[in-house]
Amino acid sequence: MVWESNTCIENPYRVSKVMKYVFFAIVLLLLSTGHAAAENASTDVVITVDSTNLRFNPSEVTLQEGQAVRFVWGGQALPHNAVAKDGLFDSGEPSRDVDYRFVFENGTAGDYEFVCEPHESFGMVGTITVEPAPLPPPAEVVEEVEVVEEVPALSLLSSITMLAFVAILRRPVEE
Numbered sequence: 429m430v431w432e433s434n435t436c437i438e439n440p441y442r443v444s445k446v447m448k449y450v451f452f453a454i455v456l457l458l459l460s461t462g463h464a465a466a467e468n469a470s471t472d473v474v475i476t477v478d479s480t481n482l483r484f485n486p487s488e489v490t491l492q493e494g495q496a497v498r499f500v501w502g503g504q505a506l507p508h509n510a511v512a513k514d515g516l517f518d519s520g521e522p523s524r525d526v527d528y529r530f531v532f533e534n535g536t537a538g539d540y541e542f543v544c545e546p547h548e549s550f551g552m553v554g555t556i557t558v559e560p561a562p563l564p565p566p567a568e569v570v571e572e573v574e575v576v577e578e579v580p581a582l583s584l585l586s587s588i589t590m591l592a593f594v595a596i597l598r599r600p601v602e603e
């Protein structure tokens with residue numbers, strides 16, 4: 429009997445403690461999802477040329493809408509380029525040094541075959557699979573707003589500033 433009443437008294441404290449943990453968990457979740465989204469946007473898929481000089485590496489990649497593909501090579505023995513068969517992207521004239529980036533915007537989901545124009549017949553071809561962008565996470569409904577304790581301090585500060593102004597402005601008038 430005594431125990432029961434004890435737990436009853438303790439309960440409110442426990443609840444507020446739990447609420448604190450829940451609040452922190454929500455904050456952490458928001459931070460981590462935001463971080464993940466930012467990372468995703470800056471993750472380019474890099475395609476280069478392998479040591480045979482006649483192959484893309486890798487030649488098959490998968491990415492999501494919003495992501496970019498980067499064709500990067502330098503100091504190659506042969507000049508290469510990367511051109512989508514449907515014309516979506518084109519790194520330009522074949523070159524021994526290329527750094528070409530193309531972003532697959534929303535709505536570009538699909539498969540894209542691309543070739544190195546001078547070496548297509550040698551099998552220097554590849555495929556980029558673009559998956560639809562993931563659905564945005566549902567908006568967080570619960571957002572505890574901490575009581576803004578700064579307000580009194582701010583108003584105190586502003587009234588001090590006002591008083592100071594008044595004092596400064598009044599001085600010449602009184603003379």
Ligand SMILES: [Cu+2]
Nearest residue numbers: 508544547552
């Ligand atoms: Cu080539």
